[in-house]
Amino acid sequence: MKRFGFHESPVLAGRPAFWRARLVVIVLMLGFVALAVKALNLQILSNEFLQRQGERRYERTLVLQASRGKILDRSGSVVLASSVPARAIWAIPEDFHKATEAQVADLARLLGVKPAELRQRTQDEDKNFVYLQRQVSADKAKAIQQLKIPGIQQLAETRRFYPEGEVMAHVVGFTNIEDRGIEGIELAFNDRLSGQPGSRRVIRDRLGRVVEDVQAVVPPVDGQNLQLSIDAGIQFDTYTALKAAMKEHQARAAAAIVLDARSGEILAMVNLPSYDPNDTAERTGQALRNRVVTDTFEPGSIMKPFTAALALDEGIITTHTQFDTGNGRYSYQGAVISDVSRNGVLDVGGIIQRSSNIGMTMISEKLSSQSMWETFSALGFGRVPQTHFPGMASGRLRPWQRWRPIERATMAYGYGLSVSLLQVAHAYTVFARNGDMVSLSLLRREGQPTSVQVYSPQIALLMRGMLEAAAGPDGAKRAQVQGYRVAGKSGTARKIVNGQYSKTKYRGSFVGLAPVSDPRIVVAVSIDEPGAGGYYGGRVAAPVFSDIVSSTLRRLGVRPDAPVDSLVAVAEQGGRTQ
Amino acid sequence: MVRLTLFLAVLLMASAISLVTVRFQTRELFVASERLKSHAHELDAEWRRLQLERAELARNARIDSLARTDLHLVSVTPDRTIYLQQPEPAVTEARP
Numbered sequence: 001m002k003r004f005g006f007h008e009s010p011v012l013a014g015r016p017a018f019w020r021a022r023l024v025v026i027v028l029m030l031g032f033v034a035l036a037v038k039a040l041n042l043q044i045l046s047n048e049f050l051q052r053q054g055e056r057r058y059e060r061t062l063v064l065q066a067s068r069g070k071i072l073d074r075s076g077s078v079v080l081a082s083s084v085p086a087r088a089i090w091a092i093p094e095d096f097h098k099a100t101e102a103q104v105a106d107l108a109r110l111l112g113v114k115p116a117e118l119r120q121r122t123q124d125e126d127k128n129f130v131y132l133q134r135q136v137s138a139d140k141a142k143a144i145q146q147l148k149i150p151g152i153q154q155l156a157e158t159r160r161f162y163p164e165g166e167v168m169a170h171v172v173g174f175t176n177i178e179d180r181g182i183e184g185i186e187l188a189f190n191d192r193l194s195g196q197p198g199s200r201r202v203i204r205d206r207l208g209r210v211v212e213d214v215q216a217v218v219p220p221v222d223g224q225n226l227q228l229s230i231d232a233g234i235q236f237d238t239y240t241a242l243k244a245a246m247k248e249h250q251a252r253a254a255a256a257i258v259l260d261a262r263s264g265e266i267l268a269m270v271n272l273p274s275y276d277p278n279d280t281a282e283r284t285g286q287a288l289r290n291r292v293v294t295d296t297f298e299p300g301s302i303m304k305p306f307t308a309a310l311a312l313d314e315g316i317i318t319t320h321t322q323f324d325t326g327n328g329r330y331s332y333q334g335a336v337i338s339d340v341s342r343n344g345v346l347d348v349g350g351i352i353q354r355s356s357n358i359g360m361t362m363i364s365e366k367l368s369s370q371s372m373w374e375t376f377s378a379l380g381f382g383r384v385p386q387t388h389f390p391g392m393a394s395g396r397l398r399p400w401q402r403w404r405p406i407e408r409a410t411m412a413y414g415y416g417l418s419v420s421l422l423q424v425a426h427a428y429t430v431f432a433r434n435g436d437m438v439s440l441s442l443l444r445r446e447g448q449p450t451s452v453q454v455y456s457p458q459i460a461l462l463m464r465g466m467l468e469a470a471a472g473p474d475g476a477k478r479a480q481v482q483g484y485r486v487a488g489k490s491g492t493a494r495k496i497v498n499g500q501y502s503k504t505k506y507r508g509s510f511v512g513l514a515p516v517s518d519p520r521i522v523v524a525v526s527i528d529e530p531g532a533g534g535y536y537g538g539r540v541a542a543p544v545f546s547d548i549v550s551s552t553l554r555r556l557g558v559r560p561d562a563p564v565d566s567l568v569a570v571a572e573q574g575g576r577t578q
Numbered sequence: 579m580v581r582l583t584l585f586l587a588v589l590l591m592a593s594a595i596s597l598v599t600v601r602f603q604t605r606e607l608f609v610a611s612e613r614l615k616s617h618a619h620e621l622d623a624e625w626r627r628l629q630l631e632r633a634e635l636a637r638n639a640r641i642d643s644l645a646r647t648d649l650h651l652v653s654v655t656p657d658r659t660i661y662l663q664q665p666e667p668a669v670t671e672a673r674p
Contacts, residue, residue: 079630138623138627161630163634165637167639211605212605235638236642483656550655568660
């Protein structure tokens with residue numbers, strides 16, 4: 001083999017063109033420039049975009065759910081509404097199709113639906129999110145998780161639970177599936193009950209575990225707890241008494257309310273028919289109506305004491321003024337006003353006790369429409385009650401300028417205006433107090449309530465005496481309570497059907513206060529369309545009043561103010577019996 | 579000069595290692611705190627559940643029917659009650 005030195009190599013003999021070397025250099029340089037441009041692009045120009053993209057892949061914002069506040073009764077120890085954690089079960093239809101028949105059957109059994117229904121709802125493979133059931137209890141959700149069905153996922157939720165059920169239904173109300181208040185207290189105080197959800201920005205690792213907080217955590221603010229003025233015990237007693245009466249008289253509906261005459265707090269508010277707020281299917285129709293506050297009716301005789309008190313307060317009549325009510329029929333302004341029975345000559349106490357329409361007409365003749373309107377307005381009729389609660393009805397009280405003369409008479413005995421049961425009970429606090437009307441509250445009250453003077457204290461005392469007689473042996477004696485002196489007025493109002501007063505549909509009501517010596521409570525009861533066992537307020541509503549008063553005063557620990565024949569003997573050192 | 583360099587190099591190494599350790603500890607403690615937080619959350623939920631269970635058991639309707647049907651209790655009436663005179667005249671009433 002022939003050997004050459006380097007410079008003698010034949011390859012180098014023909015000198016290559018110089019441009020080729022240049023080309024190589026230029027191509028290399030272009031390569032570097034391209035890299036530099038790319039680097040510039042990544043690091044500086046689209047840096048922000050890329051960083052965001054990166055963050056989207058490992059950073060997450062978690063929503064920290066605030067829990068809705070509890071609703072408690074006045075003692076603070078009885079829970080009326082509380083939220084418990086629950087789960088929403090949802091499916092990815094495409095994956096769910098891989099589930100075996102046995103798995104689907106198990107799931108269907110746990111959710112309480114038919115397997116075919118689950119299959120049918122997840123038919124559409126284009127969807128990638130189908131709720132199977134919401135607000136599933138935590139235990140069930142755990143069982144479902146253990147089935148390990150493909151395509152079945154869970155979401156954390158809360159579920160509102162109402163332990164007292166239908167007893168408290170109308171007061172507390174309920175929330176919808178999104179945890180917003182829909183009825184009752186849940187709606188009225190939705191803002192206070194629902195909290196402020198918090199958030200935190202975190203870094204998650206490959207397995208989805210939270211590794212680090214990126215920003216400061218915004219903690220969730222839980223909703224406030226609400227303490228109502230309602231007493232769970234009194235509410236239950238009222239409910240039981242009302243329910244028994246409704247059954248006995250086969251009534252269409254019934255309502256009752258108990259007020260604390262001293263503080264203006266609502267101790268109980270019951271409506272029948274009721275519903276179970278825990279069962280969404282039951283939350284429909286008539287049962288939802290909170291009749292105490294939303295239904296207005298012509299009050300009838302329970303209005304009489306207000307007119308009589310006005311006449312006495314203005315000094316137009318005295319307790320000795322005599323009225324000749326004749327034989328129970330009286331022509332007035334072209335109409336005939338009749339009484340249930342012939343009452344002869346009565347004084348104002350007798351008119352209230354015998355519930356004489358004619359007597360009230362004669363009193364109203366001495367009154368001016370304006371002063372009657374002013375008093376009724378001051379008593380809260382025709383105005384929405386100043387209590388924070390949804391659906392409060394204002395009732396109807398036409399301006400006095402438009403009253404016809406006959407209407408002044410009918411208003412005097414409670415026809416021609418409409419009121420709600422809450423308004424009536426509220427107005428009766430003037431007789432339970434010293435002629436002043438206390439402001440109402442559904443929340444437990446700290447401190448003194450405000451009140452408005454309507455009648456003078458002497459008139460209130462006088463009326464209390466007359467109302468005691470009206471609930472006495474010669475009046476609505478079924479209202480009497482063992483051991484306590486009660487005062488009250490029954491009312492029987494005909495209902496208007498197709499624009500005429502019905503002769504078969506009535507509303508029996510009773511409003512009263514107890515104990516007379518130092519009134520603590522005002523109770524109003526209304527039985528709508530009683531079908532059996534009488535329809536007079538003194539017959540159907542008064543016994544309910546009596547039941548409610550006796551159990552409420554016992555619960556409040558009020559000492560009897562009427563003599564009682566004691567059945568218990570007591571040893572000398574035990575103290576004196578009453 | 580060499581000594582100083584060596585010293586600084588050792589210092590640098592030590593600092594780097596401690597940084598790694600601290601970082602590791604942070605993560606570990608963070609995980610622990612997360613676990614405790616979720617535990618606290620679980621306990622809170624459990625407490626709510628128990629409170630409701632108690633409410634369910636102490637429901638007036640339930641107590642009433644138990645007392646009346648199982649235990650045959652009757653409500654007290656004023657004629658079966660002994661009312662004691664309170665020694666202090668100032669006390670007017672007491673809520674049970």
